[in-house]
Amino acid sequence: MNFLLNKLRVIKAVALVTYKEWSAYRTHAMVSIFVGPVYFIVQYFIWTAVYSGNTTLNGMELSQMLSYFGVSTLIGYLTMDFADWNLQMLVRTGRFLTFALRPIHHRFFALSQKIGHRVLGLFFEFLPCLFIFTFLFKINMRPAYSAWAIISIFLAFLMNLYLNYTIGMTAFWLVQANGVRRVYLLLQGIFSGALIPLVFFPKVLQRLLLFLPFQYVTYVPIMVYIGKYNLAGITMSIPEIVGMQAIAVLTIALFSELVYRMSMKRFTGVGA
């Protein structure tokens, strides 16, 4: 019990400091209030034109497609992460040493930072855009199953952190991990479902995507939010896909821990 309370105290302290630190740059976050709706307007006209001769495309109606892009934007604000950039910078500059000496796992510290950072995103990006999408664009942004949607978004939040952190750890071997980061971000951009629903990809690729972690970052939480999941012709109930997502997060977390332990054996630092 004490262990848990101590962890919660650490999360609260780090998250609060991160929130205050980034609050100084809140107008940077507020750029999203312009950018998010503008991108959405483009998507609105693209898909309205594309659906002009069709009622459904790959099993999705126009209203679902618009909700898809609205929810995709909003979930992006809640799960956004740059732990990879942060970690590779700490390793490259040698500043990781100061974290390695602390009595706290650096990934846990990164998680606490992310919580503070995304709470800011919740207030300055998520809520204003939710308001715009709902009341200005009249898009249905109500989750089909609120509780499952919250769980799925939280799992996506963790998944994004674990994946990015693992990519960031390549800096322990490569020092300059920018190339790997950019390739990974590119793959995630294409295969997470942020660009277009994954059901639009060829069937072979959809089957492959079932075994990759990308869909759990964006596509799965969006479909859980909308209330139906389908990929590669496989339909799952919401509890089933959220269960799958939880297993995937656990697997990546274990893999991340394994890589972390290997990294610690490799890491050498001089001076603090």
Added chain:
Amino acid sequence: MLKKYIRIYIECIKISIAAALSYRLNFLLDSFITLVSNILFPLVTLLIYGSGAEFPGWSLYEVLLIQSIFTMATGISRILFDGVLWATMGHIIDGSLEIILIKPVDCLFYLIASTVDFSGSGLVVGGAVMFAIALSQLGQVTIWMVLQFIVLFLSGIFVMMGISLIMAATAFKWVGNSRIPEIFESIKYFGRYPQDIFHKSISTFTSFIIPVAMIGFFPAAALLGKVNHLAYIALIPCIVFTWGGVYLFKHMVHLYEGVGG
């Protein structure tokens, strides 16, 4: 005077090439990733047409033509002007803009020349390949169409230059905001698609206020024989927009107050 500026520009290009050659692998990787991340939009178009849907009145290759021209223009802009924002922002944050201001050359020219970056060449090549593929699938192109295309394409490049300079000018007031490009990228996003899919008020905005339609749509329309008088009227806002970018940047330099670098 002009000779001096041309000589400086050539020297800057040589330095940029030398820098790219020093870090060859990084340069190639950078060019490749930039190219791949910019061809995501054609990928969406391919997936839409692959699912049996379409943009009404536009074939797959016509839309790809718009997007290939947009990609080439983005590449050229990346090489020639895009570095101005980051260089300006960096100098303002460091307080080192004074060093540029005391040089015996125009500040804007120096910033443009010294930030030539060939990592955008992958985009130009990739866009050109896509352009050739799309064009080969479309009808006959006459010399008149090509001439129209060249004029409109160059105007699109000038719009990109105007956007880069407005972004750089914004950096004087909104110090250190790395999200400034996102604002303009989101507006440029309209220029990647056929303009008749948008509401009239939006296509008016993208043709005459911030003329991003000139980057891809109007030049493509010229090659497809779909260009109308609106494209020529839109040339005027393109000139005004570019001039506005130059004026705004120079005005912000004029207002700039350094504290000694």
